[in-house]
Amino acid sequence: MNNMDLEQLNRQNFKSLSDALAMPGKITKIKSVFDSHLLAVANLLFFNEVTYYYSGDEDITLIEAITNPKITTIQEADYILSDVIDTRLILEAKKGDYLNPDFSATLIFKCEDFNSYSHLLSGPGIDGKKEVNLPCNKKFIDVLMKKNSDYPLGVEIFFINSIGELIALSRTTKVEVR
Amino acid sequence: MRYGFLDEDAKKEIRRATLKAIAIPGYQVSFASRELPIARGWGTGGLQVTLAIINEEDCLKVIDQGCDGSVNAVNIRNFIVSVTDNQTTLDTVCADIIQSRHRIPEEPMREGQTLVLQVPYPEVLTNVEADSYKQKVMHANSDYAKLWVLLYEDTAQFGDSRIGHRYPVMVHDRYAMDPSPIPKYDTKKLNNNKALILLGAGREKKIYAIPPYTKVEPLKFEDREFKVESFANKKCARCGASGVFMDEVHTNEGEVKFYCNDTAYCDKQLEKGAR
Amino acid sequence: MGFVAIKGGEEAIKNSLAFYEEEINLNQKIDAFAIENSLRYGVDKVISEGSLYSKKLSAQAILKAGGDLLNASFFLRAHRSSCARAGIAKTIHTDEMRVVRRISSAFKDIKGGQILGPSGDYEVKLILTKTIDKTVWDDYKNDDIFVESALKPLRDANMIKTLPKDEHISDITRVFPSAPYPRSAVMQIMARGESGSMLAFAYTSMRGYGDVHPTIGDLRLGRSEVKFTHPFTKNEVKIGEIDITACEAAATFEKQSDGSTKLTTGFGCCFGFNETKAISMSILDTTLYNKSHTIGQGGIADNFEMIVHHIDGIESQGFTNHYKLPHYVTFQADLQVYENAKKYLSIGEKK
CATH class of the missing domain: 3.40.50.11310 (Bacterial phosphonate metabolism protein PhnH)
Known part of the structure; x- marks a missing residue:
């Protein structure tokens, strides 16, 4: 692990994650852990009191051993990580209740790049409207918009591309497909 | 630590x-x-x-x-x-x-x-x-x-x-x-x-x-103005700024003076004035 | 410019701390060792409210705080925050406690007997010192004493109301729950609560704002083993012993949802020898889970919000003292609103 300071990486990566969520559509950078950007995010978010579900091929065992979260089902998970963009995960993720809308899932999707489709974003964190490229199609956006239609209930989505760039959609973000 | x-x-x-x-x-x-x-x-x-x-x-x-x-x-x-x-x-x-x-x-x-x-x-x-x-x-x-x-x-x-x-x-x-x-x-x-x-x-x-x-x-009624603190006609006794939130200070001599509440802002104004 | 001109706060703080040091240390001829071994009830109060079992650190904190026990507890809590949680120990059963003092006021004689042990209850409070001779009984034995709760026979006879167990045991230092509060969280809050605050709330119920006139079913002071699953061998190992106080109070009877009628009880338990606190806690546990019958639900000590949010000494002390901080921005804002209201009213009068 040649002197890798995981806590220091977490500090830096947290800034990227919170900036991305506070300003949906803004691209920030994640520094990798064990050569993986997804594992870096897992290492940042996982701890004793949270649950997760992972669908993918990366070796998450070491991060799990270090951070000690609980593995659970898609329906129960605080964090849902996936190597591919899958609307089923959004459909099944928990979205909180009116008393505790924060008891809801955050989804983290890996993708190759963001250059698939152009979308128009608006909502908190966005100065008016903002055009961004996202790796998801109209069907995905329809599912997400439906999931997040009962605000304050909903989910947050992060996309990480192959070069460690991060982009987020908050539950308050309105997305129009261009 | x-x-x-x-x-x-x-x-x-x-x-x-x-x-x-x-x-x-x-x-x-x-x-x-x-x-x-x-x-x-x-x-x-x-x-x-x-x-x-x-x-x-x-x-x-x-x-x-x-x-x-x-x-x-x-x-x-x-x-x-x-x-x-x-x-x-x-x-x-x-x-x-x-x-x-x-x-x-x-x-x-x-x-x-x-x-x-x-x-x-x-x-x-x-x-x-x-x-x-x-x-x-x-x-x-x-x-x-x-x-x-x-x-x-x-x-x-x-x-x-x-x-x-x-x-x-x-x-x-x-x-x-x-x-x-x-x-x-x-x-x-x-x-x-x-x-x-x-x-x-x-x-x-x-x-x-x-x-x-x-x-x-x-949170306010539509037909009511949201009144904020006003320091109209008051100038900072230190840097001369106006239209900012001020501290009201009662001096030993019984005078009432007003100063910028944001002291870093006040310092900056003072510096600008001096230049 | 006095209070407003707090620029130069850096030097002011340093000097203030230096004066404080002088105030505390000038004639200090004792050390933490002396405190730990002579002021045990102070030390025990601090480990309990500080929520950290270390008599040594407690004694040091008392010394540092110049004898202010609430402040000393604050030192322990702050230290506790910087310690990682290694794991969760096994449940301590009070029936397995090595008892040094045990009384029950519910029965004249009980299994295991009444054991007065060390207590100042019957001390005549005269400040003059006098030595007390100890009588050595002929049948005195040096054996460890373990006793079951004096209420056990009643519990075995199904006479006592039992509350459902929490499925998941809270840890309020990791996740602070929202209302409705799980009982395990409420018990933790009380176990680290401030003795005086808990006493006052419990007293409201005894005196008139409630109807809990408890009988002390079982009060035990003693030592309990702390056991832990070894992280590598997975064997159960003893990692030490702690002094604890445990109290069970019995109160009035109540009709249950299944139609039966049962006695209500409450449980109090905390670090160290803190009888008043453990009794107060057992009364609060009774009042919270058994609403008053005589004055309706208008009591103070039967209100979860009242107890959960107002018995932590570190919090109430901190907030009370924060009023010493400057508030001139907020006061200026309030003054302007007051001036506006005065103007509005005087226009109204002229009409």
Whole structure:
């Protein structure tokens, strides 16, 4: 692990994650852990009191051993990580209740790049409207918009591309497909 | 001692609460709230948020009642520096993180900056409903009738709300929120602010947030003006500035003088004038 | 400019701390060792409210705080925050406690007997010192004493109301729950609560704002083993012993949802020898889970919000003292609103 300071990486990566969520559509950078950007995010978010579900091929065992979260089902998970963009995960993720809308899932999707489709974003964190490229199609956006239609209930989505760039959609973000 | 005093699990919990708070503007997220070597009620909520989000590259500014040199600001700044060794500044423009008690700086903040406000009473409904479960139900239903009744009763009796500071606001048209004990003069700065605003209440164990570019409006009747503190015709006796929030100072000679409350702003004005 | 001109706060703080040091240390001829071994009830109060079992650190904190026990507890809590949680120990059963003192006022004689042990209850409070001779009984034995709760026979006879167990045991230092509060969280809050605050709330119920006139079913002071699962061998190992106080109070009877009628009880338990606190806690546990019958639900000590949010000494002390911080911005804001209201009213009078 040649002197890798995981806590220091977490500090830096947290800034990227919170900036991305506070300003949906803004691209920030994640520094990798064990050569993986997804594992870096897992290492940042996982701890004793949270649950997760992972669908993918990366070796998450070491991060799990270090951070000690609980593995659970898609329906129960605080964090849902996936190597591919899958609307089923959004459909099944928990979205909180009116008393505790924060008891809801955050989804983290890996993708190759963001250059698939152009979308128009608006909502908190966005100065008016903002055009961004996202790796998801109209069907995905329809599912997400439906999931997040009962605000304050909903989910947050992060996309990480192959070069460690991060982009987020908050539950308050309105997305129009261009 | 480890960077940022708190152990990594504590930070992770605070960060999780912070992210949820950003996702649901104005909604209070519960957190465990660790005890710090600084007393409860003295800014431990803001301090925990700052310690959980700060990294080596951040330049820090700490103010209390508008002043970087106030004893509590000095104490909190010294503590943070002793556990992070980070750079500090008095300049609002240069700071990445500003921890503040009871004021939003005069100079506008920009994207990428974070304002951390210390909060004594996170629950805007406290004055009309003491039971925390009932408060939660009221928030769940966006039922703020009791706040409106309070506003109505005050207006009928005194022409306006009796609330002088920590004036209730509506965030993103959904949650009524306590903006921490800032004066009404600062309330309008919450609307569409470019910086991320994080609010931390240590004793009451709540974190909430206003992301940048978020609609924040004071709770008021449509036909009533939202009156903020006015210092009309007053000039700072030190730098000559006007139109800012001022401190009223009674001198030993019995004179009343006015000074910029934001002391870093005052210093800057003075410097500009001298040039 | 006095209070407002708090620039230069840096030097002011330093000097203030230096004066404080002088105030405390000038004639200090004792050390932490002496405190730990002579002021045990002070030390025990601090480990209990500080929520950290270390008599040594407690004694040091008392010394540092110049004898202010609430402040000393604050030192321990702050220290506790910087310690990582290694794991969760096994449940301690009070029946397995090595008892040094045990009384029950519910029965004249009980299994295991009444054991007065060390107590100042019957001390005549005269400040003059006098030595007390100890009588050595002929049948005195040096054996460890373990006793079961004096209420066990009643419990075995199904006469006592039992509350459902929490499925998940809270840890309020990790996740602070929202209302409705799980019982395990409420018990933790009380176990680290401030003795005086808990006493006052419990007293409201005894005296008139409630109807709990408890009988002390079982009060035990003693030592309990702390056991832990070894992280590598997975064997159960003893990692030490702690002094604890445990109290069971019995109160009035109540009709249950299944139609039966049962006695209500409450449980109090905390670090160290803190009888008043453990008794107060057992009464609060009774009042919270058994609403008053005589004055309706208008009591103080039967209100979860009242107890959960107002008995922590570190919090209430901190907040009370924070009013010493400058509040001139908020006061200025309030003054302007007051001026506006005055203007509005005077216009109204002229009409």
